[in-house]
Amino acid sequence: MFSNRNFLSSLNYFSFFFAPFFFPLLTMIFGYEEIKLHGKRALISHLIPIATFVFMVITYGIIHLLSTQLKVIDVPxxxxxxxxxxxLALITIGVAIWNIKQGIKQCKKI
Incomplete structure (x- = not known):
């Protein structure tokens, strides 16, 4: 039997490729409790590469400042x-694989 709830739960994870933040937010706002759970998990997994990127930019900025202005660190x-x-590429690939795995898991419940 086809279930729209499982299909929408599955789309939360597959939205990593077409609407990373928009779709999980919509299902968290308007969905049933089961769909909200998957929307929250998918949104967190979509934020992991962004948070990693921001952390790396801040770290690079600090290292650049220390190496050019203060001559403390001598790393190329x-x-x-x-x-x-x-x-960042490895983390993004890992998150993409996890999202595909979770999306297929929800599709199998249909």
Whole structure:
């Protein structure tokens, strides 16, 4: 039997690819309790790469300030940028895989 609730719960996770914040927020506001739970989980998972990016930008800014102005740290900027980009890519891929897994899990309940 087809269930709209499970389908909407599944779309919360798949929205990582087409409407990362908009769709989970809509389902959290207008959905049933079961859908709100999945909307909240999906929204948190969508925020993880953004929070990581903001943290990396702040960290890079501090390191850049310490290395150029104060001459405290002598680390090449390309090393910091490269490792930060690799870490961000790995976190984003991991979150995408988790969202796909959770979306398929909800689709199987349909």
């Amino acid at each position: 900027n390309s090393t910091i940028q490269g490792s930060s980009m690799i870490l």
